[in-house]
Amino acid sequence: MSLTPLLRPARPRPTGLHLAGLVLVAGALAACGSDDASGTDATAAGTAAGATTEPDAFPVTLEHKYGETTFTAAPERVVVVGLQEQDTLIDLGIVPVGVTYWFGEEDAINPWAEAALPEGAEPPTVLQATDGIPVEQVAALRPDLIIGEYSSMTEQEYEQLSQLAPVLAQSGEYADYAMPWQEMALKIGQAVGQEEAITARIEEVEEQFAEAAADHPEFADATVALVTPYEGLFVYGPDDPRARLLEDLGFDTRTSTLFDDQASFGGSLSPERAADLENLDLTVWYDRTAEAGVADVYEGTDQFAEGRFVNISDDDGAYYVAHSFTNTLALPYVLERYVPQLAAAIDGDPTTVVEVEE
Structure with a gap:
């Protein structure tokens, strides 16, 4: 196996993407999608069937490397442009419609996540990020939330993605890929309206670490x-x-x-x-x-x-x-x-x- 997934060196950045053209493509895709309520939208809604939005969860504003984003409602079509955030979503009962392949299983759903998948969930579309975030492919998935905390998302990519949906980018307080897992999880939970649920899961895992250290x-x-x-x-x-x-x-x-x-x-x-x-x-x-x-x-x-x-x-x-x-x-x-x-x-x-x- 290549060491690249483990070391995560700087990767080539995307070229040839023009923001205006991207917005037009995204708008056209969204317009076409709204005419077919029985198609992909219905399937996507089912992927979040196990998720329960907590009272007074929205609106919530979260800070990140490129400013802040306000989230106003529970998402139905989440696209993950980071390398591992799909696991946290699945832990909350949400299967994203798009995930980004890093390494491991080709469908980006690895063995430790399989048991947590909601029954009957549709598998996500798998994106490849070898040349940067594939923004046009993200647009084709018509997301209502984009998550890229465990990523090296650039400001240009952030601006492009923000034209499609609210974006949860990586923290500006740490180097790219160095954000603590607890903070990544908490912000994902807040963005999807499940802060209490993810806080409980964080505490459970932290307790496992504490028990191992004590033992x-x-x-x-x-x-x-x-x-x-x-x-x-x-x-x-x-x-x-x-x-x-x-x-x-x-x-x-x-x-x-x-x-x-x-x-x-x-x-x-x-x-x-x-x-x-x-x-x-x-x-x-x-x-x-x-x-x-x-x-x-x-x-x-x-x-x-x-x-x-x-x-x-x-x-x-x-x-x-x-x-x-x-x-x-x-x-x-x-x-x-x-x-x-x-x-x-x-x-x-x-x-x-x-x-x-x-």
Whole structure:
């Protein structure tokens, strides 16, 4: 599997989109759609059948990177232009009409979300964002809400999408893709009129983290880095959502000198710096053996000899994918597998083996 989904490097931006033409296309599509009430609109309304709008939920105004958006009613046709927000919507009983493919299942509905799907829900249209947000395809889905928190949505894209429907963009308080999962979930819940419901789910998941941390006092303040071989040794910064998961379990991701001069998302170091990992209590790897130069250096460390590492790779199937989906549906699925791995690694006994359930 390509490392691109895990590292999320800057992607090429869309070209050739003209706002005026886009608005005309969107208007024509909307006009055509209004003549066929028994078609796609009826199907879309069914996708939100399990959702219950809370009293006094609207209007609500939410701030984001490009200003603020006011949401006035519960949506029926949600399009997700971020990479993982469909899980939070499904957790609230809403199946979007459009989702953006990242990695994992081709329909963008992964195993941890399947059980939460409302019965009889129509599968969403899957969008590809290799050249930026496909705004014209979004317009064709006639959305009444567009969500792009876990994204690198540009201001131009935001302006274009705002001509189609209210847009919930990423926060301006964090780097792109670094928004905490709790804040992403809360704003989605508010935008769809289910703040109380999503708050309850956030608290449930946070309690699972708290219980895991309490059950494993050996995690407390143990130093750890989350890394992968990519242009040398790529170190995920402490503000990356996946690194924050380790903090939530009690680990310390912030004292390592590996993070000197690193951006909040992270950055690449020379392969030789893999030797510095042995100064930490634990290392969590994505695809540890992907680059021979990095693997050779690391395999010469005491940390490697003592088995004080976790490796999550493509061989782990859905778990490998889920580890990057930080939301209320994916996180319980991850914790069930991740916590035993971490406990086995930090005991310093290389003979301890944990079978990862797919």
